[in-house]
Amino acid sequence: MKEITVEKHVYDQIRAAILGRQLAPGKQLVEHNISNTLGVSRTPIRNAIKKLSLEGLVDLIPNRGAFVTSPSKEEVIQAYELRAKLEFLAVQKSMLVMNENDYLSIQKIIEDEKRV
Incomplete structure (x- = not known):
């Protein structure tokens, strides 16, 4: 065992x-x-x-x-396409429950990332 x-x-x-x-x-x-x-x-x-x-x-x-294993070009493309669809779905779903503070927090994160 x-x-x-x-x-x-x-x-x-x-x-x-x-x-x-x-x-x-x-x-x-x-x-x-x-x-x-x-x-x-x-x-x-x-x-x-x-x-x-x-x-x-x-x-x-x-x-x-x-x-x-090394992924093929087609597998990499499929993975990125799937990721884009999942991210879109996540944003779409989150917009239904977010409030003003959530949007401000996201805006700050985006601004911080632009500075890096």
Whole structure:
């Protein structure tokens, strides 16, 4: 039962590093380095990498190793299009509940960002 806990921990750490961009797209995942960093054996690392591969976050290339998946141009475009739609929806929904102080706060944030 403890090995499952270690494997889950390794999986969570690698996944968070990929999603948080601490591991850049195209970066090779070297088991030895991960083992030293997390202080665990290579078995849970291999299992975590396999699981991340099944989820599409890692590419396993025979005779080369495991690499963080690089999104295609189309995937990047889709992500930005989705983000634009979600931001528009968030603004649309928030306008129904915002008051004058909220608008003033947003205006101040925009002015502060312009100065940076």
